[in-house]
Amino acid sequence: MSNPRYWRENPSRYNLIGKKCENCGGIYFPPREICPKCRRKSLGKMKDYRLSGKGKIYSFTVVHDPMPDFALMKPYIMAMVEMDGGVRLTGQVVDCEPEKLKIGLDVEATFRKLGSEGNAGIIRYGYKFRPR
Numbered sequence: 026m027s028n029p030r031y032w033r034e035n036p037s038r039y040n041l042i043g044k045k046c047e048n049c050g051g052i053y054f055p056p057r058e059i060c061p062k063c064r065r066k067s068l069g070k071m072k073d074y075r076l077s078g079k080g081k082i083y084s085f086t087v088v089h090d091p092m093p094d095f096a097l098m099k100p101y102i103m104a105m106v107e108m109d110g111g112v113r114l115t116g117q118v119v120d121c122e123p124e125k126l127k128i129g130l131d132v133e134a135t136f137r138k139l140g141s142e143g144n145a146g147i148i149r150y151g152y153k154f155r156p157r
């Protein structure tokens with residue numbers, strides 16, 4: 026989706042609501058309508074599943090040269106965070122010195138306004154992560 030409004034108005038993204046397969050327990054975010062592991066017709070019923078928002082750093086990058094429209098203090102940290110059921114989300118890590126960051130660090134999702142209305146290019150992530 027190239028339209029930034031999609032992200033702003035997409036409640037599943039802001040509330041971390043994905044889908045859980047009632048057959049195999051697989052958790053998917055962004056939500057999927059069909060469990061890829063249980064494609065057969067009678068299996069793989071999907072129901073809404075709200076991620077706890079808690080996870081661990083799986084990998085991270087310290088970005089020293091932000092894109093001009095990203096309006097962030099630099100350097101900043103982008104991390105892949107492993108959450109419920111192995112779901113991995115990518116987002117910025119805040120309230121954490123780059124030196125203190127490590128693989129396996131416990132973090133939680135936090136929701137922050139990422140830009141002002143009209144500055145549409147800035148809205149890339151509905152959530153960020155911070156140490157917990």
Ligand SMILES: [Zn+2]
Binds near residue numbers: 046047063
């Ligand atoms: Zn399944």
